[in-house]
Amino acid sequence: MPATLYMDFFRTGNRHRFELPYFQRRQVLAILVLAEWLQGEGRFLDDIINGVWAICEESSWVLPAHHNQFYRTNQNDPLPRTCEPVIDLFAAETGALLAWSLHLLGQPLEQKAPAVPHRILGELGTRILDPYLRRDDFWWMGLLETSHSLGNWVPWTTGNCLRCFLLAEPDAKRRLAAVRKGLRSLDVYLGEYSPDGGCDEGPSYWGRSGGSLFECLEMLTLLTDEAFDPFQLELIQRIGQYMYKVHIAGEYFVNFADGSAKAEVEGSLLYCYGKRIADPDLCDLGAQLYQLSGLWGQLRPLTFSLGRLIRSALWHGEIEAYSKAERSVSAYHWLEHVQVITARETTTGSGFFLGAKGGHNGENHNHNDVGSYIVFYDGFPLIIDVGVETYTAQTFSAKRYELWTMRSNFHNLPIMNGRGQSPGRSFHAAHVLCRNEGDSATLTMDLSPAYPGEAGVQNLTRSLKLKRKGRARILIVDQYRLDYADSIQFVFMLAHKPQLQGDTV
Template identity: 20%
Template sequence: MYTLLLLGMLLSADKPYAVDVPAESEILKTLRAEHPRLIATAEDTARIKRLIADDPRAAEIYQQVKRNADRYLTAQTVQYRIIGPRLLSESRKCLEHVYTLATAYRLEGDRRYLERAVKEMLTAASFKDWNPSHFLDTAEMTHALAIGYDWLYKDLDAQQRETIRRAIVEKGLREAEKVYRKQQWWSRTRHNWNQVCNGGITIGALAVAEDEPELARYIVHQAVQSVQLAMREFAPDGACVEGPGYWNYATSYNVYMLAALETALGTDFGLSGFPGFSVTGDFRIHFIGPTKQTFNFADAGSSAGRAAQMFWLARKFNQPLYAWHEREYIGGGSPLHLWWFDGRGQPLGKSGFPTDRGFRYADVVFLRSAWDDPQAVFVGFKGGDNKVNHSHLELGTFVLDALGQRWAVDLGSDDYNMPAYFGNKRWTYYRLATIGQNTIVIDGQNQDPKAVAPVIAFASQPNRAHAVVDLSAAYAKQLSKALRGMALLDRKHVLVQDELEGITGKELWWQMHTRAKIELKGNQALLMQGKQQLWARILEPAEAVFAIESAAAPPPQNPNTGVQKLVVKLPAKTPMRLAVLLSPDRLPEKLPAVEPLSKWIAK
């Protein structure tokens, strides 16, 4: 099954999806003349007013938006404040303020919201620049002012329009033009920077297109070509190699861009047809566990956050399950949750949505006992590529939820402003190095930063699901072969099994980071959080015992307060098999037999 899927991927790669981009001179030919034309038109305003009156959930979201708008009336305006190399926090503040205040004004008609939104935009327009050296800042600020300019266009006076439009052009679009003319790096990359920069700048160009037609045509033409590089990364199944946090960032800007193209031009030029994009919401549904925390591999936090693009994807691709899932997870709601609101869908447990899933390009696997059960067992497990953007040296790592608690935790990212976080000190930081992951460590050494670890087996059956990752390249300097298997047995017990050959190192550590209290009992360990408990039992080798190690990191790193490591320390020998069973509440009466991973692969 897995082999056939891989073969299909390879065959489809010979016929890459192509977008027929119009000539630059024709690309804005269908531009909608009136404002607002970006993402939410005048017709949408009338529709949303009716929706708020008819749908209690939409009304609840609107009340949250309005409460935020009321709060922003007296909030401090955006400031030119650089932290490290970034103005990004201020760009995002401006974006949040403008979307919220402009939404409230369009739906309430209260000029206080209009005046406060204009004040925000004029303040940002007065900045000396929008920090183009870190272009995400520029793209997000361009997006913010473009939405305010477009949505509030008819209520801005001539001077306000001119000031805001000039800022969009000079501080946003002209800076992007320099990048496109020289084909600088973000216009050629395949990760989130591409989608964010192209998305924000496209929205800016569409906002001012009638006044700057030549520049707008050039920007949109370049952006539509450039963004294809990143959108190819959705194939074949919608996953994101940069982790759940950057899935959210990249897909949100991808959707902003496509939504704006559709409302302003009546077409996205076929960009939404890229393989994998229509099902990318599957990835979000799977990476959130029953604790509502994500499998936060790479530079990601464990909070799922909001993802209004799930509503847009639901409507665009007729995926009502995406809408249901987002309504369950958003808590309050954002302006775009309102503009894109979709009330369809049913609980996951009634939908037939698979409990287990392997994502091929990202080499990430998710196993769970059930949907719609906050006590369910959930495992996120990964292979992947240590070279991808925002990666950690964490091939083979996993997280584990059960009984409403997260037992095996991924520590996530650290402070981006630490020295050389994205440079030559990256692999010295605990949270990014192999020592900070739930995987194998040999002699305290990092995995190879260039290693790739493919998922070589995946199976899902009623009473058992499992996957196997080939970690050999990750430890190539220390052994000849390394396989890690992860199995969910009887939809309750989790088996982590490692098989190693040709080991040249001296000591091997098996690691699992946890916030639980740990009691050691030789080859067993009892983990406790509140009234809940998880048992760990070493099945092989017979002589192995558990130990506890610190997960503390020195300043300026996060100290990892409240986290410790459950470890197994073994003198290296070859071949070696290490099998650990993790059981919520209690161990099974009969321990499972340990089978070679070759049998797992054959199943």
């Protein structure tokens, strides 16, 4: 890939043009390695050698959107610094891909091209192993004060670095040092995690947040022959259970913030998490998702991991044969710390589904959406959260909230006197009260603290109620008191174009 393609992000802010061939190269190698490992006939070794060599020849494995975050000085380079190797999400992911390739196919690669395994070891040492042990100032380690939010980067990057050590580092002392350092990072991450298990990045990012945490903990559990077993801890169990609490139906999940409504989370990962914590509901969800898309479904995201493909290949038979017991779904969940409610009309999953949030506007992957909600019926979307567009330089910049998808104006919220909500943790819901009373579930909150002073909002109490008895329905009631009233708008983001018939929609 040419240098100017790497420079494209610096020049234009476009991420896609570089990232597409970058990820495709890794996709192809991962599939070839998996195929050769399963067949063992040598058919794919030449192409694997070409893929490994091409990746090793890249000047950097760090994305153009990330590399300037980690240099010690002058963080404004259009090209990566080969003299200062740094580690981001995908440098670590690339390292893990090569470490798995070496672990699974080291012997046939040694026989066919001895330089390839040695090249892998050398590149891993220079780009991953040495910087990981030497540096404490990568913000995703959580070891020094940082302005960054410690979300999915911590377990995702830490986990892949540990895989590189455990699969490819010959020195036992260095392996132990890496594990100790990784545990420190995971402790920091868990210390900031919501006590109710809620992921403020949403279900789409859970796969690389709570899901990557599970992989880290499982890896260390296996490494110690289960002497280390954190899966009985309540928080670890809640982190897994979060996923069925925000599941709607089929592939649909509650998707506040940057997440997609169809969360690309591996069913095999959820299934194995459920087995570890002995939770049949999580096993059910994992099996359901896996049976919907199978092993091939994991190849849809550009950023899939070889380790997760291996997991799915190993568990494929059991999950495909899994038969869900007749169990009802919960009609109500309330995650009090992230302030998310999910409520259903019935325990069979039919009828209305309501998801709504309070919280604040300083969350990970935040949108200005305090008080927003979504509505589904029989598993199909009616009132929606539109999610996010393709990431660019602007997405994670000071101009983030100039993007339409981030603003209150395109969420299911009131716009008061032409002004939506403001970003930042201080803009939040107040007096939040959630109740489930059998025939109804209700979330009530004051949204006025989420708006800037210029909006003139003295009080804005929103009540969202799902009524189950009689004629099932969802009621949204907004009561407000303003300093002045130039304009008042109520936004509804709909999955389908509304049809007006008289005074009904």
